[in-house]
Amino acid sequence: YGPGRAAPAPPAAVGPAGGTAAGPSPPDLTSMSSREAADRLFDRVMRAESADNSTEVVQFLPMAIAAYGLVETLDADGRFHWAVLHLMGQFNVEALENAEETLSQQPDHLFGLATAGDASLALGDSASAREYYRRWLDAYETEMAKNLVEYQEHEGVFPEMRATAEVLGRND
Template sequence: MQRAGCPACQAPLRQDALYCAACGTPVGAPPRKPRSARLPWVLSGLGLVVFSVMIAVLVQRGSVTRIGDMTMTGGLPGEAAGGPAAEGPAGGAGMPSMEELAAMGPRGVADRLFERVMREHEGGDFERAAFFIDMALQAYDAVPREEIDADARFHVGLLRLLMGESGLAREQADEILTAHPEHLLGLLLAARAADFEGDADAAEALRSRIRSRVEEAGGIPDLPEYQAHRTLIEGVMQTDGGEGGGGA
């Protein structure tokens, strides 16, 4: 089947021709590929990004300042407290595979990186913890805003404290308390920031609010974020003024 002649030399053109057979003038555009045809390239690109991150983990080095002897998390979802971490891909404890990372979504990846930072920090390996801090913060920045809840802000605040950025940690506490004025994690994060800044009176006032809230509720409320960090809250309940409610 033929169509109108070439606009340059008027030679006859085939219906599906992209170039004039006589003079080489382009006479058509290649057909658009369906989106499904690009999927393998997209997946390959994502795999390369994840692989690059895992390689960066192995080669990056940094330092981090430990904040006293505080246990930062008081327990992590899916982690046995104080238990040995299994070696995973890239020699990292508990590092998920690329397939697992892809299935987690942005929030799952951010939480997993947070867990890794805190596990290394609590184990005393501050240099290894520092490998993951920037990546964890960047991961939380990539989480859709509607998925940033009080638990995520608490995680970001603890990461900021590990970096010595108590002001940014307080900002996260303020965000939590603005939405939920008596949220235990908001009060706890604010108390930790006050500890870091040497304001013992403010820290104890915040911990007193935590104790009052738990006593009024007849115990630690059964919210997922409270149970994930239950040991920290119990540590506050076991103090009676003048002492920080740090580790379990």
């Protein structure tokens, strides 16, 4: 997660489905809802990223991004997933659009603020990035008290988000 991570190589064209030298064949996505399939692909990309498996990231990142585009309605968690994938692929404008969609519905959502900050930073707009992260710091306690499912499911990202927020959000 975040702009400080090394970006994978640009997405390559994806060949026929099946296993790779790096892992087993993916599950049959046709038997899942579009959201379930997108989430499975997101999880696969994130596991590959954590394992520094750039080959698998390059293979599955375009599929994961496309899968979220097929979901009719995304909640804040789905838009967070999609924004993270866009950031990984260096599709920073799209990541910012996803984050801003979340913020239009939930102005203090921590994932919306963080991904908007990360996308702004990647786009070279450090003033906007600082503002998003200042808002993140201001909203943190209230948002965490809401005990949202997506915050629980992604609790591991908060230390990195907080560290980024403290550097950018308080650096006025």
